[in-house]
Amino acid sequence: MTAETADLTTSQRVVRQYYETTSSRESFTPAMMERQIVTLERLLGDWAPQEGEVVVDLGSGMGETCAAAVARGAASVTGINLSASENELARSIVPQATFVEADIVAGLAALPDASVDRITALNILEHLDKQVLAATLDQAMRVLKPGGSLIAMTPNAGSPFGAMTRYWDITHELAFTPSAFIQIGRLCGFSRFDFRECGPRPHGVVSAIRYVLWQAIRLGIKIRLMIELASTKGGIYTADMLTRLTK
Template sequence: MPSDDPRAIYRERIYAGYVSARDRPLAPTNLDGLAPRLPYFRQMIRRHFPENTHAAILELGCGHGTLLYALQQAGYRNARGVDGSPEQVGAARRLGIQGVSEGNVMDVLRETSAASQDVVVAFDLIEHFTKVELVGLIDAVHRVLKPDGRWIIHVPNAEGPFGSRMRYGDYTHELAFTRQSLAQVLLSSGFSGVRCFEDRPVLHGLKSLVRAGWWTVIRAGLLFYIAVETGAFDHSAVFSQNLLAVARREM
């Protein structure tokens, strides 16, 4: 039966056309179209994923599978992903990316054995949940992670000067986060060692080198702005439109 929840109504409408109902298609038509995002994911894998390529990895909201493709290229053999958008899953299958299935992330977490996953990934996912829903998701992820397992999260950064572009860039977004608010909810829910990182330009050619140089200049200016307002330099400030967080389940 159709849901009476207004959120379910708009979510069903948007997710039904999540790839195509845009000014430009979300998913590429071939694997070459994944190239712009691969340097970022490859760096993320090197820095934040276990060296053991047999690690159990579950990506929630995996989209059309770009991260899974990068993981498979890096030799990981036990990575899978789930997404609630039929169009996203269909795009992954057309691209030939293995391990992508359609489903509700909460259902998948309920069906996953406790303490069975080395890594859970939520890349551009948790901002789609309300605060109440997110608490349930956090508890479900905590249950399936092994002790000292990692939850890798990518979210809109409300601390950045243009974070609202990400927060309001998708009609289904409910939340944005700062380092403080994300750590607050994770540490309150049994996670430990939450670390947050800027989405800085990843060096992989001349263009990215120029971008990285300009990012250093712009970041220094933003730090100066905050120092003028507050009287203190916060060198750990995150100014990119999104932020990456890595949280660990306690031992």
């Protein structure tokens, strides 16, 4: 530990060195980025950034989501990320995007009111405590245009394997359920809430088989919940879930 990091919490130290501790476990290659873009587009579907949009990506990592937004013709793409090492790599990979070194609340606070069409927050909100989460959603509401949306991917506490994703990363603070997102979203002024599973998307024989098998597994989960609780508890059972909060 250096004098510079002596006053930081363990979580803050890991986040500031996220590239060294987490992201750089695999060497980056252009082929890896291409696969990431294809995977993101399959995962997000029509929730992905659209042509002509102003897009902000929170916790932008090595620039994967920003690269996908650029590839889809977004008018402007900005990544906000506290890790200097990840930002340096992202700038070299996606020179068409702007990468801001800041925590996400401060990064959003620097943006004008009603100036953004879409905010993406994939694998970042779970790193925040409840106070910072509320501040983030408050700022997101402010900067989004009317009808704009925040797209999040988070650990799903409603999954039988939700604890695995919740504790996969030492800096995770939270896991979410649809009910929890509606609760905090309403508090921060959002008006519409949509949820999707992060499950297999058919695009070939193997993925189609995985999709069919997953449908059988989720039916079993649903039956179990109906027996115990007389409720499907939102019907989102994958270890991660997608959420769209609309202004």
